[in-house]
Amino acid sequence: MRFTFEKERFFRRLAFVILIVVTALFQHTRGVMPQIGAARAWLLVPLVAAISLRETNVAAMLLGTLAGLLWDFASPSMDGYYAILFCILSFVTGTLASFFLRRNFTACLLVTAVWLVLTGVTHWAFFIALGGMDHAVHILLRLELASCVYTFCFTPLYYFIVSGMDGLFRREQKPI
Numbered sequence: 001m002r003f004t005f006e007k008e009r010f011f012r013r014l015a016f017v018i019l020i021v022v023t024a025l026f027q028h029t030r031g032v033m034p035q036i037g038a039a040r041a042w043l044l045v046p047l048v049a050a051i052s053l054r055e056t057n058v059a060a061m062l063l064g065t066l067a068g069l070l071w072d073f074a075s076p077s078m079d080g081y082y083a084i085l086f087c088i089l090s091f092v093t094g095t096l097a098s099f100f101l102r103r104n105f106t107a108c109l110l111v112t113a114v115w116l117v118l119t120g121v122t123h124w125a126f127f128i129a130l131g132g133m134d135h136a137v138h139i140l141l142r143l144e145l146a147s148c149v150y151t152f153c154f155t156p157l158y159y160f161i162v163s164g165m166d167g168l169f170r171r172e173q174k175p176i
Contacts, residue, residue: 012165016055020051020063038142041147049155061090067082068080068087
């Protein structure tokens with residue numbers, strides 16, 4: 001049975017929402033993902049970056065905002081930082097993917113690397129450096145950038161999961 005375009009799009013986005021929720025649970029449940037030193041895996045970053053390359057800019061923005069809200073709900077401050085950051089980054093990535101970027105593995109690696117650095121450095125700048133914490137440079141190097149490198153290792157996994165789900169719901173009709 002062949003679904004219409006609207007149904008394919010609905011089921012694809014529903015699958016992405018479920019994947020975001022499951023990934024948020026993995027990211028925020030203690031003991032599920034191992035820590036390497038102080039570095040933690042920010043699993044939502046490569047996932048939302050891969051989804052943003054596959055979706056339109058508005059859908060990417062909404063899915064990124066959902067992921068950011070889930071991260072904010074799990075954080076102690078609940079200030080909306082990740083929701084705003086992911087909203088902006090998802091919209092920009094979706095727009096760039098529509099006009100300039102190819103939707104391939106290399107682009108996903110590049111986008112995820114930029115997202116990770118922006119996420120780590122802006123979090124460090126707003127909450128640690130401007131917050132007046134001692135040893136801010138040490139925290140940047142040992143915690144934020146180490147988490148960026150650790151999380152970057154999950155990029156291929158999420159790229160291929162998102163590509164597989166996208167291909168599953170975007171089957172081309174063969175010509176008669």
